[in-house]
Amino acid sequence: MLADRPYLRDSPYESRWSASLILVIINASVYVLQLLSDLLSAPDPNPFVRYLALAPGDLAHGWLWQLLTFQFLHGGPLHLIINCAMLWMFGRPVESLLGRATFLKLYFVSGTTGGVLQVLCSWVFPAHFGVGPVLGASAGIFGLIAAFAALNWEQPITTLVALIIPVTMRAKYLVLILGLLAVFGLLERNSGIAHAAHLGGLFAGLGFIRFVVQAEGGLFDRKRFRPPSPRRELVKTAPPKRAFWRRESPRPVDDLPPAEFISREVDPILDKISAHGIQSLTERERKILEAARAKMSKR
Numbered sequence: 001m002l003a004d005r006p007y008l009r010d011s012p013y014e015s016r017w018s019a020s021l022i023l024v025i026i027n028a029s030v031y032v033l034q035l036l037s038d039l040l041s042a043p044d045p046n047p048f049v050r051y052l053a054l055a056p057g058d059l060a061h062g063w064l065w066q067l068l069t070f071q072f073l074h075g076g077p078l079h080l081i082i083n084c085a086m087l088w089m090f091g092r093p094v095e096s097l098l099g100r101a102t103f104l105k106l107y108f109v110s111g112t113t114g115g116v117l118q119v120l121c122s123w124v125f126p127a128h129f130g131v132g133p134v135l136g137a138s139a140g141i142f143g144l145i146a147a148f149a150a151l152n153w154e155q156p157i158t159t160l161v162a163l164i165i166p167v168t169m170r171a172k173y174l175v176l177i178l179g180l181l182a183v184f185g186l187l188e189r190n191s192g193i194a195h196a197a198h199l200g201g202l203f204a205g206l207g208f209i210r211f212v213v214q215a216e217g218g219l220f221d222r223k224r225f226r227p228p229s230p231r232r233e234l235v236k237t238a239p240p241k242r243a244f245w246r247r248e249s250p251r252p253v254d255d256l257p258p259a260e261f262i263s264r265e266v267d268p269i270l271d272k273i274s275a276h277g278i279q280s281l282t283e284r285e286r287k288i289l290e291a292a293r294a295k296m297s298k299r
Contacts, residue, residue: 018091019104020103021088024088030072031077031080034049034074052065053066053073054133055131055134056123057131070115070135071108071136072137091144093148094106098147105208106143109204110205110208111137113204114138114197114198114200114201117197118197119134139197139204142199142205143204144205146206146209152171155170156169156171157174179199179202182195182198183195185198186199262292266289
């Protein structure tokens with residue numbers, strides 16, 4: 001039956017906690033621990049931040065765990081709230097498209113890439129970028145925003161400028177604006193904001209979708225992308241006027257028996273999902289799946 005196919009089942013994230021929500025909870029919990037550590041260690045430096053924040057000097061001495069742990073620390077309540085809000089807004093739709101495991105890989109690859117780029121800039125230009133510790137989930141979140149845009153390039157989204165003014169734009173323009181802000185931020189000396197980490201997360205998110213999610217083969221396989229193949233029209237269109245010497249136009253898909261409709265119209269879409277993932281579907285193909293699912297549920 002059509003409802004038994006995994007592509008048309010209800011999303012598993014409706015019945016359990018999503019990874020996005022779990023990350024938000026972890027970030028908030030770690031910030032509480034960070035505050036407690038600061039309270040107990042005063043007036044000495046906070047050991048929680050000392051060992052877990054990403055410091056260029058510590059990374060040079062092999063403290064590689066900081067590439068992961070710095071993503072759960074934050075510099076203040078506003079920093080935490082903004083990052084958790086963005087993680088919730090962009091994390092849920094990306095997770096629903098990619099699945100929990102791929103979503104987590106994307107998030108941490110973006111965060112780690114951003115941290116590495118920030119440290120490299122500090123090593124090469126210490127006077128300009130500073131050598132202080134880096135902390136925050138921003139690099140991973142920038143990767144999620146980039147991934148969302150790569151999967152929904154033309155989709156209009158509404159964002160708040162200065163957390164007050166709502167502005168609607170296509171997803172691709174949001175990535176462009178964030179990228180330009182990060183590039184211009186790199187020119188500011190000791191800005192106190194990890195612009196290189198933001199830029200690294202942004203590029204990592206785009207690259208992850210392009211070279212991992214949408215790749216057919218391995219990451220370094222030059223033939224990993226299939227050339228576009230002709231596909232039959234999957235929506236009902238008005239048949240052209242036929243001349244008297246032409247054969248009768250094929251029956252509209254709405255008149256097809258359910259079994260034939262599934263075979264002719266739905267199965268090619270399911271094959272496409274299996275080969276390229278659900279993010280490769282067009283809007284019309286998604287509507288066909290929803291319509292087919294609705295029809296099957298009424299039987």
